[in-house]
Amino acid sequence: MYTKIERIHAREILDSRGNPTVEVEVSLVGGAFARAGVPSGASTGVHEALELRDGDKSRYGGKGVKKAVGHVNNEIAAALIGMDALDQGAVDRAMIELDGTPHKEKFGANAILGVSMAVARAAADACDLPLFRYLGGAAANRMPVPMFNILNGGAHANWQGTDLQEFMIAPVGAPNFAEALRWGSEVYHSLKKVLKDGGYSTGVGDEGGFAPVLKRNSDAMDLIVQAIEKAGYRPGDDVVIALDPASSGFYEDGLYNLRTEGRKVDAAEMVAMYADWAKKYPFLVLEDGLAEDDWEGWKLLNRELGGKLELVGDDLFVTNVERIQRGIEENAANAVLIKLNQIGTLTETVAAVQLAYGANWGAMVSHRSGETVDSFIADLTVALGTGHLKTGAPCRAERVEKYNQLMRIEEYLGASAVYAGRKAFVR
Numbered sequence: 001m002y003t004k005i006e007r008i009h010a011r012e013i014l015d016s017r018g019n020p021t022v023e024v025e026v027s028l029v030g031g032a033f034a035r036a037g038v039p040s041g042a043s044t045g046v047h048e049a050l051e052l053r054d055g056d057k058s059r060y061g062g063k064g065v066k067k068a069v070g071h072v073n074n075e076i077a078a079a080l081i082g083m084d085a086l087d088q089g090a091v092d093r094a095m096i097e098l099d100g101t102p103h104k105e106k107f108g109a110n111a112i113l114g115v116s117m118a119v120a121r122a123a124a125d126a127c128d129l130p131l132f133r134y135l136g137g138a139a140a141n142r143m144p145v146p147m148f149n150i151l152n153g154g155a156h157a158n159w160q161g162t163d164l165q166e167f168m169i170a171p172v173g174a175p176n177f178a179e180a181l182r183w184g185s186e187v188y189h190s191l192k193k194v195l196k197d198g199g200y201s202t203g204v205g206d207e208g209g210f211a212p213v214l215k216r217n218s219d220a221m222d223l224i225v226q227a228i229e230k231a232g233y234r235p236g237d238d239v240v241i242a243l244d245p246a247s248s249g250f251y252e253d254g255l256y257n258l259r260t261e262g263r264k265v266d267a268a269e270m271v272a273m274y275a276d277w278a279k280k281y282p283f284l285v286l287e288d289g290l291a292e293d294d295w296e297g298w299k300l301l302n303r304e305l306g307g308k309l310e311l312v313g314d315d316l317f318v319t320n321v322e323r324i325q326r327g328i329e330e331n332a333a334n335a336v337l338i339k340l341n342q343i344g345t346l347t348e349t350v351a352a353v354q355l356a357y358g359a360n361w362g363a364m365v366s367h368r369s370g371e372t373v374d375s376f377i378a379d380l381t382v383a384l385g386t387g388h389l390k391t392g393a394p395c396r397a398e399r400v401e402k403y404n405q406l407m408r409i410e411e412y413l414g415a416s417a418v419y420a421g422r423k424a425f426v427r
Ligand SMILES: C=C(OP(=O)(O)O)C(=O)O
Pocket: 040, 041, 042, 043, 044, 045, 244, 246, 314, 366, 367, 368, 369, 370
């Protein structure tokens, strides 16, 4: 059968931060071929599947991935060769069972995910279909709102800028994805000018957003509103703001340490700050507003703001159905962030999205702060119809490749494409 897996080969490559990561190639008997690159986070959740690093300090300071590469080339290849690439579920289950640990500690989620992605792409190639069409079927036509991270802080700016990690803009009022991309790029360049004119640095963080040193976190909101207006758009109607404070990164002994402002606050005070911002700013989406195990805080946040904001759990849920199920039962959020490498297979990622949909929750697909030029998540977003994705600033090749792939998909869909717009957000 022409979709049988014939060859699997992994190698070590570099990601956008200059750290090693896994790249996997898969060939099928009929000649189909695909390659996939595995991303890597910096503000990783403690409940994520394991990213296997060598720990050998003589190479890349211990960050090499030769062990993960070896697992792909040996045990995983031996088990998967001869399997049908069209049966993604069976391929992913075989790797999960062979690994046999709860968090993929044996092979590493980086090894398993590279194979999972490359097998899907090889199957799409064998079917002569674009990846989004292979994964999503004939009805997949929903183009996402791009969430551009234009101001970086926290771990993504070496803790030298804002405490909050990501300030994103979302062009909800655009008529289509191509225009949304243009609006986002124009606001990004407008922010550069606003920062330059204000005497701030225009150096960038890990995801390509500017990383100025500011006195208060809310200064970032004011600067972004100015940038939206100066670019000729209406804050709120055309372009809204989304935040990912990644607050697990500054949660210490039960309090949130806002270092730049010199104050430590509790969950209720954080919720009050977000409520105030929701009144003052065109602010619609809040990811990881509270820390990954602060379930009581999240419940309060959802009670207070769940009707106004899309509250997205990233470190809280780590794309893991058990944690998402708990979130649904405890009414702790109304949306989930979706990162393939937090869980380690395509099959489990799709299950996480379906669980969220079943609860009428939103799902936002996401890149990692360490990326390759692989644009798998662009296709995945359209395939699953999530309506929004975040993949950094509209600059830096590893980020724009995802946005550019969405341009190609929108062109391919032609009149069938539907831009999700404001409806993307569940509140
Ligand atoms: C993309 C993110 O960052 P990282 O990849 O560093 O976890 C995030 O926190 O949403």
